Amino acid sequence: MSTTNSAVELISQLQLGDVSSVELTEQSLQAIASRDTDIGAFLSTNADAALAQARAIDDKRKAGQPVGKLAGVPIAVKDNLCTLGLKTTCASRMLANFVPPYDAHVIERLKAEDAVLVGKTNLDEFAMGSTTESSAFQVTRNPHHREHTVGGSSGGSAAAVAANMVAWSLGSDTGGSIRQPAGFCGVIGMKPTYGRVSRYGLIAYASSLDQIGPFATDVSSAALLLEVISGHDRRDSTSVDRPVPAYSQTVNQPLTGLRVGIAREHFAEGLNSEVETAVRKSLDVYRSLGAEIVELSLPHSKYAIATYYLIACSEASSNLARFDGVHYGHRATNFSNLIDMYSASRGEGFGAEVKRRIMLGTYALSAGYYDAYYLKALKVRRLIRNDFDAAFAKCDVIVSPIAPTLAFRLGEMTNDPLAMYLSDIYTISANLAGIPGLSLPCGVSSHGLPIGLQLLAAPFEEEKLLRAARMFELAT
């Protein structure tokens, strides 16, 4: 893959007049047309509207009018983010023809800052999966190795950036769905603190865990994109009303006295040796930058996956009840009565992974099982959060692998849901605890597959997370 410019570099080239937004948008659309046929990152493109928007931004700039912070740079967004007048499918037959009547909050923010939306990216159906293979429409292949998956669920957004079709994109992360594909594709991906970014217009999977975040080719661009999408929105009552730091202004400032935590539970059995080596080498990088390495424990780590799948599926079973064949989405043609219409429509509209999660959640919430499963999981969730609170009293960031393995081969996980769930071990706790996490490249395997490094920080410490990541990026 060729090296191209990061989004912040493109912004300065646009400011200097070295390139126009129309040129960048045409390049992006051409890259999609030529390269995406064998990668499959995009579910739809928005060529005419994107070019018209790019032209309008170029005209504004030429006329000396003020333009937005992201002005003129193409961007792609995951197809579970509602876009006014543009099909939003969640990669599901259920929503194959759904055209949202409004924009998600983050889309409004992108438009307000003059980003150019070139297309919508592939995902695991309703963001449920870790490989982007459960999409009802297409499989996305890893740009570094076509026989491997991109990870998931935001696999299309990760691949679009990794294959230089766009310089940045948005995804959503419920259990690692930004960080893990970023790791598998060798790009930056970030899940903000729960509540940092409004979820309005993000089609819900698990509402207490979902969070929208950026992908980019460098940390500075991720910082700028996060700065633009963060902030309170009255339409999402869980979005937190506190000031948004100017992440893009501070990202280049190194941290002094940085304490990097490593948890012994993160280096247990089952960790691929190449991944382990790359992560341990990353600790040496931090040591060489003057950081202190602090060994610590997250004693409830081994319970995170069980806790997550009970909570996420319970929430999913409730959230996806809205797909009833009445208000929007697929309706079956053959049915005998109203209940049968619901069941037939949902049976036809949803794929296997979505059905499994709805049923697991329905079971966990059903009479006689609620205390044993759902309530139990909520209690363990508290213990997991307490582990992190104790850990962040001793360190600034925790460094870990993103996943125990390299990018899976295509088809490797499709017949074994539990094995796929277990692969989420390193990313899932951050969603349960509500803390921010970031994935950045830290090596390449002997087969040419990227290896990702995860950094975690305490709630609302995105600034620290980005600065620590930038230090690493500059040193490697």
Add this chain to the structure above:
Amino acid sequence: MAQLLTRQDVAKVALLSRLKLTDVEIELFTTQLGQVLGYVDLLNELDTTDVTPMAHATDIANVFRDDELIPSLPRAAALANAPKSDGKFFVVPQILEEA
């Protein structure tokens, strides 16, 4: 808690979930969901008697707003994605029997 999941259990959960499944799916999900339920039994290692459940990661409790009118979706936009509508309402199959 680790009782085996039966086909009947899965059929019942499918009904509660409003999911029409084929026999093949019921068979497959009986195995797969059984495996997941077996796995989550792991949580019973922990004594959580005195632990407060955590439903949410932020400290937000109730969020109130003024009782004021704000614009909402126009009817045509709200109905535009409906599988069946008469231009004023969502149309569903008959619910009540004829008198």
